[in-house]
Each structure stands twice: as C-alpha cells, then as structure tokens.
Amino acid sequence: MFEGLNFDAVTLPDQAEALRDEVRAFLADAMPVDCVADSNFNEGHDPEFSRALGARGWIGMTWPKRVGGAERSFFERYVVTEELLAAGAPVCAHWIGDRQSGPLLLRYGTEAQQQRFLPALTRGECFFSIGMSEPDAGSDLASVRARAKPVAGGWRLSGTKLWTTDAHRNHYMIALVRTEPTSENRHAGLSQLIIDLKDADVAVRPIRNMAGGEDFNEVVFNDCFIADDMLVGQPGNGWEQVTSELGYERSGPERFLSAFRVYVELVRVHGPEPDAPAAQLIGRLASHLMTLRQMSISVAGMLQAGKNPGVEAALVKELGNNFEKQLPELARLCVAQLADDHPFRQSFIRTLLHSPSFTLRGGTREILRGVIARGLGLR
Amino acid sequence: MDTLNLILDSAERIFADHCNKETLDASEAGTFATALWQVLADNGLTLLGLSESGTTAADAYRVLRLAATHALPVPLGECVLARQLLEGAGSVEGLDGVGTLGRAAAGQGMARDVPWARDCDWILIAPLEDRSDGDSQTLTLLTAQECTVQHGINLAGEARDVVVFEAGAGRTVQCSTSPTEILEQLALLRVVQMAGCLARTLELSIEYAQDRVQFGRPISKFQAIQHQLAVLAGEVAAATRAADGALERLGDPRFQVQLAVAKARVGEAAGVAAEIAHQVHGAMGFTHEHQLHHYTRRLWAWRDEFGNEAHWQRQLGRRLAAVGADQVWDFITRH
Ligand SMILES: Cc1cc2nc3c(=O)[nH]c(=O)nc-3n(C[C@H](O)[C@H](O)[C@H](O)COP(=O)(O)OP(=O)(O)OC[C@H]3O[C@@H](n4cnc5c(N)ncnc54)[C@H](O)[C@@H]3O)c2cc1C
Numbered sequence: 001m002f003e004g005l006n007f008d009a010v011t012l013p014d015q016a017e018a019l020r021d022e023v024r025a026f027l028a029d030a031m032p033v034d035c036v037a038d039s040n041f042n043e044g045h046d047p048e049f050s051r052a053l054g055a056r057g058w059i060g061m062t063w064p065k066r067v068g069g070a071e072r073s074f075f076e077r078y079v080v081t082e083e084l085l086a087a088g089a090p091v092c093a094h095w096i097g098d099r100q101s102g103p104l105l106l107r108y109g110t111e112a113q114q115q116r117f118l119p120a121l122t123r124g125e126c127f128f129s130i131g132m133s134e135p136d137a138g139s140d141l142a143s144v145r146a147r148a149k150p151v152a153g154g155w156r157l158s159g160t161k162l163w164t165t166d167a168h169r170n171h172y173m174i175a176l177v178r179t180e181p182t183s184e185n186r187h188a189g190l191s192q193l194i195i196d197l198k199d200a201d202v203a204v205r206p207i208r209n210m211a212g213g214e215d216f217n218e219v220v221f222n223d224c225f226i227a228d229d230m231l232v233g234q235p236g237n238g239w240e241q242v243t244s245e246l247g248y249e250r251s252g253p254e255r256f257l258s259a260f261r262v263y264v265e266l267v268r269v270h271g272p273e274p275d276a277p278a279a280q281l282i283g284r285l286a287s288h289l290m291t292l293r294q295m296s297i298s299v300a301g302m303l304q305a306g307k308n309p310g311v312e313a314a315l316v317k318e319l320g321n322n323f324e325k326q327l328p329e330l331a332r333l334c335v336a337q338l339a340d341d342h343p344f345r346q347s348f349i350r351t352l353l354h355s356p357s358f359t360l361r362g363g364t365r366e367i368l369r370g371v372i373a374r375g376l377g378l379r
Numbered sequence: 380m381d382t383l384n385l386i387l388d389s390a391e392r393i394f395a396d397h398c399n400k401e402t403l404d405a406s407e408a409g410t411f412a413t414a415l416w417q418v419l420a421d422n423g424l425t426l427l428g429l430s431e432s433g434t435t436a437a438d439a440y441r442v443l444r445l446a447a448t449h450a451l452p453v454p455l456g457e458c459v460l461a462r463q464l465l466e467g468a469g470s471v472e473g474l475d476g477v478g479t480l481g482r483a484a485a486g487q488g489m490a491r492d493v494p495w496a497r498d499c500d501w502i503l504i505a506p507l508e509d510r511s512d513g514d515s516q517t518l519t520l521l522t523a524q525e526c527t528v529q530h531g532i533n534l535a536g537e538a539r540d541v542v543v544f545e546a547g548a549g550r551t552v553q554c555s556t557s558p559t560e561i562l563e564q565l566a567l568l569r570v571v572q573m574a575g576c577l578a579r580t581l582e583l584s585i586e587y588a589q590d591r592v593q594f595g596r597p598i599s600k601f602q603a604i605q606h607q608l609a610v611l612a613g614e615v616a617a618a619t620r621a622a623d624g625a626l627e628r629l630g631d632p633r634f635q636v637q638l639a640v641a642k643a644r645v646g647e648a649a650g651v652a653a654e655i656a657h658q659v660h661g662a663m664g665f666t667h668e669h670q671l672h673h674y675t676r677r678l679w680a681w682r683d684e685f686g687n688e689a690h691w692q693r694q695l696g697r698r699l700a701a702v703g704a705d706q707v708w709d710f711i712t713r714h
Contacts, residue, residue, distance in 0.1 A: 005612060007620045009627050020712065086708045260708075268704035274696060280689055283696030287643040290711055291621045298620070319613045372612055373605035376585055 005375075007294070007312065010301035016075040023083040026056060036346070037088025039260035040354055042215060042361070044090025045169050047124065053084075053091075054124030059098045063106060068119035074304040078297060082253040088261045092166060092215075097121045099252065100245050101128035101174050104192075108233030108241055113194070117172070131161040131175030131195065131219065132242065139367050142186040142239065146177040146221060148193060154227040155179070155193065160220050165361075167197055167204045167217040176242050179235050190238030194230040201225070211353035244308065249362055251299035251313035256292040256320030258358055259327040259351045263289070265344040266331045281334045288323045292316065311375030318368040321359045328352050383438050390442050393418055394449040403673050406452035407536035411498040416453050416477055425478075427459045429466050436463060437629050440571045444622070447575030450673045452537065454479040454494040456568045461503035464518060464561070468554035476500030481542050482507045482561070483519075489543050492684070496540035497528045504542070504549075506558045516557060521549035533684070535676035563638055566685040567625055570641045573649050573681050574622035576674045577615045580656045583671055584608060587660050604659060611655045618648035636714045639695040646682035646691075653678050 030052050031037075038044060053059055061077045063069025084091050102121050105113055120126035137144040146159025161167075161175060173195045180189030197204060201224035206214035233241050263285060270278040295316050302309040328351045331344075338345050359365040373379050397415045406412050419425055426432040428439030443456045454477070461480040465471070478501045481490035490496075490504050504519040526544040533539045585608060588599035598604050625641040628634040653675040657664050664671040682688065702710045 005616045005619070007616060007623075009623060011627075082712075264704050264707060267700060267707050270700060272701050272703065274700045276693055279693045279696035279700060281692075281696065282699050283639065283692035283694065284643060284647075284688070286695050286699055286707075286711065287621070287640045287647070287692060288617075290637075290640045290714065291617050291624070291644050293711065294624050295617065295620050315613050315616050318609070319617055366606070369606040369609035370602075372609035376608060376612055378585070378588070378599045378605050378608060 005311075005315070007298035008301065010075075010294075010298045012075050012079060012297060013073070016073065016079045019076050020079050020083060022056075023058070023080055024087075026052075027083070027087045027089060031087065031089060035088075035090055036350070037261050038347075038350060039085045039088050040258045040351070041085060041091055041095050041254040042165060042357070043092060043213075043350075043354070044088075045092040045166055045215075046090035047093050047127070049090050050094040050124035050127070052124070053094065054122055057122075059094050059124055060102050060118060060122035063102060063118060063122065067106070067114050068122035070122075074300045075297070078253070078300040082257065082293075085253055085257040086260055093127050093169070094121070094124050095254075096130055096165070096170075097126065097128035099248055100130065101172075103248055104174065104232065104241065104245055107244065108192075108237075110229070112229060113232070117194075126172070127166070127170035129164050129167045129170045129173040129197070131164055131167075131173040133163045134160055135162050139364055141176070141242070142190070144176055144178060144190065146175060148177045148179050148191065148226060150179070151225070154225055154230070157193065157195070157221040157224045157226050160218060162218050163207075163216045164204075164219050165216050167219050168206050168214075170197060173197055173219065174232060176238050179238075187239040189236055190242075191235045192232040192238045192241055193226050194232060195221070195224070195226065199224055210356070211350070243310075246363070247299075247303065247308050247310055247313045249313075250317040250368075251296055251303075251309065253293070253296055255317040255362070256289065256296070256323050259324040259355070260289075261347045262328050262331055262344075262351050265347045266335065269335050269338075269344050278334050281330055285323075285327055285330070288319075292320050292323060295319070311372060314363070314368045314371040314375070317362065318365060318372065321365065324358050325355050328355060382433065383441065386434065386438070386442060387445055389422070390424060390445055393422055393424070394446055394451060398449045398451050400670050400673075403450060403452055403670070407532075411477075411495065412451075412453050415451065419453070419455060425455065425458050426462065428463045437626050439463070440567060440626055440629075443568060444571040444575040447572035447677070448579040450576070450579075450677055453477070454499070456572065457494050457565075460564055460568060464503065464505065464554060464556055465520070465552060467556055468518060468552045470520075470552045474501055478503065480505065480565070482558070482565075483542075484508060485510070486546070488546060488548075489541060491541050492531070492533070492539040493528075493542045494540075495538040496526075496542045497530055497538060499523060502526065502542055504544070505561045509558050515553045515555055518552045518554050519544070519549045520552060525549045533680040535673070535680040537677070537680065562685060563635065566642050566691075567629075567638055569681045569684050570622050570625060570638070570645050573645045573678055574619050576677050576681070577618050577645075577648060577652050580652050580671070580674050580678070581608075581611055581615045583674070584611060584656045584659045587664070591661070591663075598659075607655050607659060611652055611659075614648040614651045618645040618652075621645055633714045636695065636698065639691040639698075640714075642686060643688045643691040643695065646688040649678035649682045 057070040058080050060069045061072040148155035148157040175193050179191040201222045203220040205218045299309050299312050397418050402412050428436045457480040458478040477499045479494050479499045480503050481493035482505050483490040484507045502521045506516050525548045526542050529541040531539045589597050591598050621641040621644040625637045628637045699707050
C-alpha cells in the first residue's frame, strides 16, 4: 500500500539452513573460552576468531570468487550473521568490512582496490572502520568538515573524525570528506577516501565509553597525504555512495539481536515451568523477535534481488532498536533480586550499559523516523 | 494476474461500492446490511475457501483481511469458516442465506458472543473444549427456528449474541477438526482482520495529516506528527508481517507457534495504532461522524476476542521455557 511497508514472505533456502548447522558446529569448538557471550556486534574484537571465520569462507560470502568471496547468497550470509550474534561470538573485528566497506568497494572501487583489499578482508586479516561522524557532523552528516585538497599524485587531508569504532585496532577507514568547498548543494563536493590508520600523520585516540570500554576513537588527520589510488569511486560522488550503504547497514540481525543474551538468561532463570508473568514476558518478547526476524529476512531477499530497500531497512532498525532497548528493561522487572555476578545480572548490566548506543549508532531513532516519514510521502 | 489477485481486485470494488459510513451506522443502529450480504453471496464471496470456489483457506483469509479494511458489518468470516468446517466434515449440501459460527460447551445449549446470530438463517455451533476421549467432535447446525437469540454487542457495536438451544435441537455433524483448531481458525480470522484495520488506520491518518492545516501548513509537516506516523507505520508493517507469517504457515507444523506470535504481536500493534491515529486526528476523530472509530473500536474489540495478547504470549512463553534457555534460539529459527 505504501512504499517501504511491504515485507514479502521469504523462506530461507535449504542451502542456507544447512549452513546453520555448520555454523553451530563451528561455534561449539571455536568460541574462545574467555569470551563473554554478548550479542552486541560492537563488542568483542578478536582477530584470531575473525581469521577462523575467514578460513571457513564466512567473510565476504556474497562477493565474487575473483576477490576471495564465496559467491553465496544474501540468505546464507544472513544465517551466518544471525548465528554468530545469537551465540554472542566476538565479531566486531571483521563486521564493518564484511557488511559495509567490502560491498562499497565492490560497487565503486577500482579493480586494483578490490584486489588489494577484498581478498585480505575475506581472510579476516584486514579490518575496516567507518569514518563518517565528526565533532560537528553527527546526524547532519553532510556538514562534515574534514577537507582533502588535491596535490600532485593525491590529496592532503586535514580534520577530525569522531566515534570511529575500533580505529585503534583496525587497519583502514573509509572516510567521507569534503574535496570541494561548500556550495549551495550541501551534498555536492564530498568524496570517500581509504585511510591507512597506521599512517604517521593520522593520530588515533581512544575514547572511554560509559560502560568502561575503549572502543570508539577520535581520529585526527594532520595534513596527511592520501594517494590518488585511495579515492573510492568518483570525486564529488561521496554522498550518493555513502547513502547507498544504508540498506546494508540498517536491516541486518544486529539491529534487533543486541540484547539477545539477556533473553537467553531470562529464560534460564525461570526454568521449564515459569509462572504466568514470566511466561507472558518470554512470549511477548518472542513475538517481537520472531516478527523482526521475518522482516529482516525479507530485506535480505530484497538485497538478494538487487533492490535498495532504504525505507524497509529503516523500519527494521527503528523497530529492532526499540525492542533491544526494551528487552533488558522488561526482563529486569521479571527477575528476583540477584547478585551482580549472577549470569543474568552480568548479561543484563553489560547490555544495559551499552543500550544507549543502540538507537544512536547507524542513524538515530529520530533520523530513522524521518526516513520512514519520507517513505510515507510526508516530507 | 493470478486468480487470487483477480478475486481481491473485484472484492475491493464490491466492498468499496457496497459498504460505506451509512452501512456501518445503520448496522450499529440495528439494521442488518442485507443488500451488502446479497452482493457478497451473489459474487461467491460467502463460499471462499470451499473446493467449488477454487480458492484455498489462505486465499479466504486474504479476502477477509481486505473486507476488514472496509469494516464490513456482517459475519462474512464466520460464515466462511463455518462452511469450510462443514465441507471438511463431508457435509456439503447447499446452505442458503446468512450464516455464522458460534462455540458452546458440551451439553450447555448456549453459545455466547455469536456474531450477528439474530440476523442469521443458520448457525453452526462448534464445541468449546477438546474432549478428553479424543473422539471426533460434534458440530450442531441450527436454523433460526431451532434457537432463541439474546442480543448483545461488542465495543465496536458489532452484534455478539447469545444463542440458546435445546439438547437434541438442529442437525448434528461429526467432524475431525478439534476445538483447539477451531479456536485457532477464529483467532487467525481476527489476526487478519486486525491487519486490515491497521492498514486502513494508517491510511486514514496519513490522509488526515496531509489535509488538516494548522499554523499555516498541513500538520503532516510537523516533525512530531511525522514521527508519530512513522511509529504507526512500523506497527502496521510488523503486524502485517506477523499476520502473513501465520497465513504462510497455515496447515504446516509451525502454524500454532506463528499464530501465537501473530495474535500477540498484532494485538499489541492494535493498541498503539489506535492511540496514535486518534491523536493525529484531533477532536474530529473523536466524533461519531468521522469514520475512524469504526476501525479503532474494532481493533480494540478484536484484540480481546479469541484470546488477548496476554493469553497468546503466555502460551508462546511456556513453549519456549519448555525447550530451555540453550534451545530457544534453535526454536526461534525453526519457526
Ligand atoms: C557506540 C557508537 C559507535 C559509533 N561508531 C561510529 C563509527 O564507527 N563511525 C562513525 O562515523 N560514527 C560512529 N558513531 C556515531 C553515530 O553515527 C552518531 O552518534 C550518530 O550519527 C548521531 O550523531 P551525534 O551523536 O552527533 O548526535 P546528534 O546528531 O548531535 O543528535 C543528538 C540528538 O538530536 C537528535 N537530532 C539530531 N538532528 C535531528 C533532527 N533533524 N530532527 C530531530 N532530532 C534530531 C538526534 O536524534 C539525537 O537524539 C557511533 C556512535 C556510537 C554511540
């Protein structure tokens, strides 16, 4: 009836379901012993685990074989990602490259860039960060100020990126920067550059978050030289390129599974015969989760069909983020007083402390509602 | 276009042409929508899901969802389900006129909340509870002369009558569909009807927001209104997917779980949607004259019929608890 509100039926193909068992068997062995199961995709940076996944062919699964991909379907990728998240595996290292940077390079990168970065990405040896936000450019992304000026053989880049997840651990960042002065059209004159985070003229400073972790960073470019061959796509085309990533960025299972381990512990606390209020909550949360999952699989189907489901992805993220924020809030009221070192409390506390980020990262709730409103023809 | 789409297309025209605000008001004032029913019958819509109609049970539910986008004030869904039950029991002789479906406890001779029983030529009474001996079930087919009807209404002003009949009244038919399965079919009926009502509620709200001007511009230009409508759209999209999920699993082993998901999720969406729709419509939406309440009151009524959200949430929760914490994910992915 309205654009973006149709989530057609998609059944995961048998091939994808068969893969599910493989992933579970793999996880039974490969989950690092000291890993705290956490379904938040931003937690758990473990290069060794990522390499093991790469060895199985589970990074860059949908990419062509010529760049190290496995030419598998979006459904198979969907199954692998949801299994990893549900188990609480440490996926952060390769997550952004697999979800976003790789597909971006495949779409806009040169052959040389693809050959240089993608095979290493699929092996879990090369990790990417997203360089969009800046001190004065959050939701209003088009107001980025990092400025690259053309020089012989490349660009000189100055400015600051902020909140760059894992810039201190990863190898590269794809940054959205201004390559021409600001004009009437705010979306013009932006470009995407690949930045070597180990460059001497790039200063990376971790920022401690409220949960005590040091995951995101400030990244300062000190008149840093970026060679021509690190430009992604066309100069000035950065806005179009960056917005094309959003369907991938917003619709996946990481947008509603972040609090899943709390759910598992909630079920465990109440045992096989929960009282009525506990049964009701367990069922209520499942009714949301199972519906969101079907919606997300439906979007995977749209991606598989080559569509760009921007509004549908925004809807999944908006509903999903609200769900993953509500889950610990509701669960807490349904569990008797427990010590903070009880598995339920541990999972709850970790998730609660990270929950403010769920409706911020990847586009805030308010921005997503704006995208949905546009899909409804209101803007 | 495939057959279902052809049927949906012509049904949409029939519903739009023959059911309007006056039909709804007249029905609430106690006048049965006889003309509407006649058109439905003439066009074969009362035979949906029967083998002679060339449509499946799932097709029937899809047409019934569409009917709910017009809030048809007739027991079309109940009539269709009753006929399917009879056909399933091998009792295929022609039944004319208006029919409905009710449920009664064994030996009680009384069925409550029977939609439009007062206006029906025949009423099929199904058992309320599963029999402990697991034997086949007895359906009772009553004509209007074989029972007395006490009038009642639900909060949407839809007829929900009490049907009283004597032991041995009517014709009995043995059927293999269990009372639980019959309850599930009725719950699914309300699920798809709520999905239809939800879509209509969103449509009305968007139209109203674009037409209504305050402070010199359509209220749809205010971000606060846009965000409310975005939330409403999210609820409608989720409810539609949940309802479709149940329809897609009709007749397969995953159906029971998905029905619980759907009745719980759609019922929750109904409350949120009605609240937002009324807020966006201002005082106009609070008037009897405006059509919005025909949809929002149905949402409020239907979410309580055949098990409210709490009922289905508990049922689903008990299943998940029974499989255990380390298997809940597996359970979710297999349904
Ligand atoms: C854990 C975490 C990891 C992150 N990782 C990365 C990363 O790796 N790379 C990266 O580039 N960025 C990253 N971000 C940044 C993230 O993209 C931004 O936080 C987000 O875009 C919002 O920007 P902001 O924080 O500056 O908030 P602001 O844009 O200042 O917004 C503050 C509040 O105002 C609201 N608001 C803003 N504009 C409007 C409007 N037009 N209408 C209504 N309300 C509005 C917002 O919704 C929000 O509620 C990360 C953030 C978090 C929390």
